[in-house]
Amino acid sequence: MPVFALVDCNNFYASCEKLFDPTLRDTPIVVLSNNDGCVVARSAESKTLGVPMGAPWFQLHDLARQHGIRAFSSNYALYADMSSRVVEILSSFTPSMEVYSIDESFLVLDGLPGTREEIGREIRERVARWVGLPVCVGIASTKTLAKLANHAAKKALAGRDGVCDFGAMTPDEVSTLFASIPVAEVWGVGRRIDERLAEMGIGTVRQLRDAPPGWIREHFSVVLERTVRELNGVSCLNLEDVTPDKQQIMASRSFGNPVFDLEGLSESVASHTTRAAEKLRAQRHVAGAITVTIRSNPFKPWEPQYNRSEVVPLPEPSADTRELIRAALWGLRRIYRTGFAYKKAGVMLSGLEPERRRQSSLLVDPERERKSAALMQAMDSINARWGRGSLRPLVTGFDASWRMRREKLSPAWTTCWDALPRVTG
Amino acid sequence: MTTALEPVPERFPEHWFPFLDALKRTWPLGLTPISAGFPSPAEDYADRRLDINEYLVRNPVSTFFFSVQGDSMQGAEIFNGDILVVDRSIAPAHGHIVVAFLNGERLVKRLHRRGGRVALVAENPAYPPIELHEGAELVIWGVVVGKFKRIGA
Numbered sequence: 001m002p003v004f005a006l007v008d009c010n011n012f013y014a015s016c017e018k019l020f021d022p023t024l025r026d027t028p029i030v031v032l033s034n035n036d037g038c039v040v041a042r043s044a045e046s047k048t049l050g051v052p053m054g055a056p057w058f059q060l061h062d063l064a065r066q067h068g069i070r071a072f073s074s075n076y077a078l079y080a081d082m083s084s085r086v087v088e089i090l091s092s093f094t095p096s097m098e099v100y101s102i103d104e105s106f107l108v109l110d111g112l113p114g115t116r117e118e119i120g121r122e123i124r125e126r127v128a129r130w131v132g133l134p135v136c137v138g139i140a141s142t143k144t145l146a147k148l149a150n151h152a153a154k155k156a157l158a159g160r161d162g163v164c165d166f167g168a169m170t171p172d173e174v175s176t177l178f179a180s181i182p183v184a185e186v187w188g189v190g191r192r193i194d195e196r197l198a199e200m201g202i203g204t205v206r207q208l209r210d211a212p213p214g215w216i217r218e219h220f221s222v223v224l225e226r227t228v229r230e231l232n233g234v235s236c237l238n239l240e241d242v243t244p245d246k247q248q249i250m251a252s253r254s255f256g257n258p259v260f261d262l263e264g265l266s267e268s269v270a271s272h273t274t275r276a277a278e279k280l281r282a283q284r285h286v287a288g289a290i291t292v293t294i295r296s297n298p299f300k301p302w303e304p305q306y307n308r309s310e311v312v313p314l315p316e317p318s319a320d321t322r323e324l325i326r327a328a329l330w331g332l333r334r335i336y337r338t339g340f341a342y343k344k345a346g347v348m349l350s351g352l353e354p355e356r357r358r359q360s361s362l363l364v365d366p367e368r369e370r371k372s373a374a375l376m377q378a379m380d381s382i383n384a385r386w387g388r389g390s391l392r393p394l395v396t397g398f399d400a401s402w403r404m405r406r407e408k409l410s411p412a413w414t415t416c417w418d419a420l421p422r423v424t425g
Numbered sequence: 426m427t428t429a430l431e432p433v434p435e436r437f438p439e440h441w442f443p444f445l446d447a448l449k450r451t452w453p454l455g456l457t458p459i460s461a462g463f464p465s466p467a468e469d470y471a472d473r474r475l476d477i478n479e480y481l482v483r484n485p486v487s488t489f490f491f492s493v494q495g496d497s498m499q500g501a502e503i504f505n506g507d508i509l510v511v512d513r514s515i516a517p518a519h520g521h522i523v524v525a526f527l528n529g530e531r532l533v534k535r536l537h538r539r540g541g542r543v544a545l546v547a548e549n550p551a552y553p554p555i556e557l558h559e560g561a562e563l564v565i566w567g568v569v570v571g572k573f574k575r576i577g578a
Contacts, residue, residue: 022527022529129513414489421492423493425504
C-alpha cells in the first residue's frame with residue numbers, strides 16, 4: 001500500500017511576510033490580492049480576529065484600525081522564492097513528489113527509513129529550521145486521505161504538533177474523526193456537490209466514505225466515486241506532473257536553433273502565452289500573475305550560461321491573451337541580456353482563480369471586460385474551427401505605462417540585491 | 426574569533442541537494458571536442474573553475490543575505506555595508522555570530538549562551554552587551570557563516 005504525505009505551508013503568504021520583519025511577530029496581518037483588493041491570506045492572529053477570507057480590504061478599515069491589522073500587497077517574488085526553497089527541501093526527502101500548488105506538495109513516503117510519523121516530524125522540523133516557515137503534514141494511504149489528514153493536523157483535530165498520520169489511528173478513531181468533519185473539507189467536493197450531498201443526507205466525511213460507490217457514480221460522477229474509494233483507503237490517484245484544473249499552467253519549449261535576440265524570444269514568449277491563455281480560458285479561470293523564464297543550454301556548459309525568471313503580477317486577474325502577453329513581454333525585457341545563446345523560453349500562469357469568483361474592482365471597466373471576454377471567445381472558437389494559431393495577436397511593442405497598484409508591497413527580500421533586509425551591527 | 430566562522434553544526438544535514446547549482450556547474454577544461462592531433466597536455470590537470478557560491482554558501486536552500494548597517498561588529502571584521510551570508514540550517518551555539526530579532530529589530534551580534542547567561546555581544550567597546558532576561562522576545566534567526574562586499578565600480 002502506498003504512503004502519501006501532503007505537506008502544506010500554514011498561511012503561506014502571511015508567514016513569508018512575517019519571516020523577515022521583526023515588527024510583525026505578534027501582529028495580525030493580511031495579504032491582499034492584486035491591486036490591493038481583497039484578503040487572500042491571513043496570519044493566525046487575523047483569523048482569530050475573525051477577518052474573513054476574500055473580504056475586500058476597504059471594508060476592513062475599522063477592524064484594522066481597532067486591532068492594528070497590517071496589510072501587504074502580494075509579493076510574488078518573495079513567495080515564489082520561498083516556495084521553491086520549500087520544494088527543494090521536500091525533494092531532499094524523496095524524488096517522488098508532486099508540487100500541487102505554491103504551498104502544497106504531495107510526497108510518496110514508501111521505502112523511506114523511519115516511521116511515517118517520524119518522517120512527518122522531520123519534514124516539519126527541517127522546513128521550519130531551514131526556511132522559517134511552518135508546515136503541516138498529513139499522512140495516509142491515498143492522496144484524498146492525506147489531504148484530509150493535513151486538514152486534521154492543521155486544525156489540531158488529530159495527530160500531534162502539526163503531523164497527522166491516519167495509519168497510526170485505530171479504525172474507530174478514524175471513523176469518529178470523520179464523523180466530525182463536514183464533507184465540504186474533502187478534496188474535490190465543491191460547493192455544488194456539497195449542496196447536493198446535503199440534500200441526500202450526506203453531511204460528514206464519514207457518511208460520504210460509507211456511501212456505496214456505485215450509487216455515488218450513478219447520482220454524481222466517476223470522479224466522486226473515485227473520491228469515495230480513496231476515502232476507503234483504495235488509492236486511485238497517483239502523483240501527477242500536471243494536475244487537471246490545476247493551480248498553475250505552464251507552457252514552454254526548447255528552440256531547435258538557439259535564439260540570440262529579444263525579438264526572437266518575444267515571439268516565442270508570446271506564442272507560449274497564447275497557448276497558456278487558451279488553456280486558462282478552457283478551464284474558466286483567470287490568472288493573477290505570469291512568470292517568464294529564459295535560459296541558455298545547460299548541456300553546453302562551455303558556453304556562457306544564463307537562466308532567469310521574472311514574476312509579473314497583473315493589474316487585475318485576467319484571461320485576456322493580450323493582457324497576458326503584455327505582462328509577459330514586460331517581464332522578458334527585464335531579464336533579457338545580450339550575449340547568450342538561448343535554448344528555452346517559457347511562461348507559467350499562477351494565482352489562478354475561477355472566473356466567476358472574481359472580485360470587482362473600481363479600476364475595471366465592465367464594458368471593456370465584456371468586450372475582452374467576447375473577443376477571446378471569438379478567438380478561441382475560430383482557432384478551434386480552423387486550427388490552433390489561425391488567429392493570434394500580433395506582437396507589437398509594449399506599453400511602458402503598464403503598472404498595477406501595490407502600495408503595501410514589502411521588499412523582495414531574497415531576490416533583489418537592493419532590497420536585502422538590513423541588520424544593525 | 427574564528428570559531429564563529431567555522432561553526433560545527435550539531436545536526437548538519439547529510440542530504441543531497443538535487444538542484445544545487447545544477448545549471449551553474451562549470452565543467453573541466455581541456456575536454457577538447459576535437460579528436461585530431463595530440464591530446465592537450467593539460468588534460469590530466471583538468472579541474473573545475475572556482476565558484477564563489479561554493480566557497481560562501483554551503484546550503485543554498487537555507488541561506489539568506491542581509492546587509493549590515495553600523496559598526497558594532499567591527500572587531501569581528503563585519504563592517505557597515507557588508508553583506509552577510511546567513512545559514513539557517515546551522516543550529517546556533519555559544520560563540521556564533523548570529524542574526525537575531527529582538528524587540529522589533531534585526532541585529533547582528535555574537536551569541537553568548539553560557540552558565541545561564543544569554544547575551545548578544547557586540548565586538549566594539551563602544552557598545553555594551555545586550556543582556557537577555559527571562560521573557561525577552563528573542564529569535565535567533567540564523568548563523569552568520571560569511572560576508573562579502575564589492576569594491577569600487
